Amino acid sequence: MKALPIIYGVVTTSALAAAIGIPAVIHERGTQAVSTWQAMVSPGDLSAKHAFLENDCEACHTPHRGPTADKCIVCHANNEYLLSKQTTAFHSDVAECRGCHLEHRGAAKRSVEMDHMVLAAIVLSRAKSEPGFGAMQMSSLPVGHSRIQPLETLLDCAACHSNQDPHRTLFGIDCAACHGTSAMTGWMIPEFRHPSPLSTDCAQCHQAPPSHYMMHFQMVSMKVAGVVHADVSQCFLCHQTNSWNDIRGVGWYKHH
Ligand code: HEC
Ligand code: HEC
Ligand code: HEC
Ligand code: HEC
Ligand code: HEC
Ligand code: HEC
Ligand code: HEC
Structure with missing residues (x-):
């Protein structure tokens, strides 16, 4: 499978690097600029994590352009956790922050709302x-x-x-x-009904973990399940449909 993450497939850090170069140092702003922004009406309290910026509108807002990505990036360029998580790695090369990062919704709401559109x-x-x-x-x-x-x-x-x-x-x-992108339903598919526990087709839809294709299967799995003859594909001999760790006729089993 091609492991090319969608947004940053072509250039990995160039867009970000460019963006970091633009805003000089936010601390060099004059007090005059601040008073201009303070005259502007804030649409609402900032999120808790940004509350410390409540008197520093220009930390995020660029005059005449509203909140701009370069401002955000000044403070958020090196978030290793964000860049190392598969779903959020695209941050390394995204030049737009609005839409998914909302503000002025009060301290109770995080400034994050994933929007695939x-x-x-x-x-x-x-x-x-x-x-x-x-x-x-x-x-x-x-x-x-x-x-x-x-x-x-x-x-x-x-x-x-x-x-x-x-x-x-x-x-x-x-x-x-099969799946949608709604944050409400997530990966759930409401009309999906799992096949009967009596089904013998488990392997059609379920792939066993790698350990089942090693000595571990004979040495541990079969012994734990108390099953003498089994092929890995016969999941139903040892497993139930509620949890992979609830072994048929044995109960909860978790190895260390
Ligand atoms: C397409 C939507 C989207 C865009 C565009 C986007 N982000 Fe994000 N961002 C997210 C999501 C989703 C998360 C993950 C939140 C979580 O883990 O709960 C996130 C996480 C973050 C975090 C870490 C939040 C935390 O909890 O520590 C920061 C910082 C961040 N984004 C900054 C930015 C900046 C700066 C930009 C613009 C350069 C940007 N994002 C553009 C969706 C987006
Ligand atoms: C942490 C960054 C941040 C700070 C600090 C901040 N804002 Fe905002 N502001 C935003 C974002 C992001 C939006 C876009 C609204 C959205 O998408 O939720 C916005 C939207 C607005 C809007 C609506 C118009 C527009 O451009 O969308 C006004 C007006 C506004 N802010 C005023 C202020 C004022 C006044 C202050 C200082 C008291 C301030 N903001 C401080 C991030 C910030
Ligand atoms: C002056 C520096 C500064 C600016 C400018 C700034 N942030 Fe932040 N932001 C922070 C700090 C500090 C935190 C808290 C970090 C933490 O807790 O690890 C934070 C937290 C966040 C979070 C986590 C929110 C949560 O509720 O978990 C997101 C997302 C985020 N910022 C996005 C943005 C976006 C988008 C912009 C531009 C509109 C922006 N930030 C502008 C300093 C800044
Ligand atoms: C560029 C990366 C990216 C792409 C492409 C993408 N997503 Fe997401 N998706 C995210 C992020 C970021 C979140 C927020 C949760 C998180 O931080 O993991 C998310 C959340 C979700 C959720 C909510 C449940 C969850 O895991 O949090 C679903 C469902 C989802 N995506 C489905 C899809 C589907 C279906 C597609 C293809 C049409 C898709 N996504 C494409 C990044 C992406
Ligand atoms: C042929 C249809 C189909 C395809 C393709 C598919 N899924 Fe699913 N997936 C399902 C069904 C059905 C469920 C069970 C939904 C439920 O319980 O509501 C599910 C459940 C999930 C769950 C939730 C598991 C849990 O914790 O209950 C995740 C996460 C998931 N799929 C991710 C993915 C990802 C990522 C892909 C693509 C790489 C994918 N699916 C492709 C049918 C599919
Ligand atoms: C038609 C496809 C299909 C068949 C046949 C099937 N399953 Fe599933 N099963 C799914 C889907 C889809 C999910 C939800 C996504 C996931 O967790 O893999 C699921 C979830 C599970 C779960 C996870 C429950 C949890 O939340 O941890 C177990 C355990 C399970 N199935 C066992 C079995 C067993 C045992 C059999 C055979 C008796 C079987 N399945 C037959 C599609 C199927
Ligand atoms: C001979 C009995 C047996 C068969 C057949 C079998 N398993 Fe297992 N499986 C076990 C036992 C016992 C465990 C728990 C102990 C272990 O790891 O061996 C287990 C553990 C698992 C786990 C959990 C691994 C973890 O790290 O928590 C999954 C998932 C699983 N099996 C899936 C399957 C699937 C899918 C199939 C069929 C394609 C299958 N198994 C066939 C006995 C079996």
């Missing part, structure tokens, strides 16, 4: 200005993606979410064939 719009505009980027990323998904917006078919779901794939690629990498 914002993401798709960023991908689209970038693809328009960088033909190479488009050719690589805009292999629109085939039909049958009723759970996502047409624009979202530009997104390579697996590039950001394959680490979360509980199907271990058994269902392919076209996650949006």
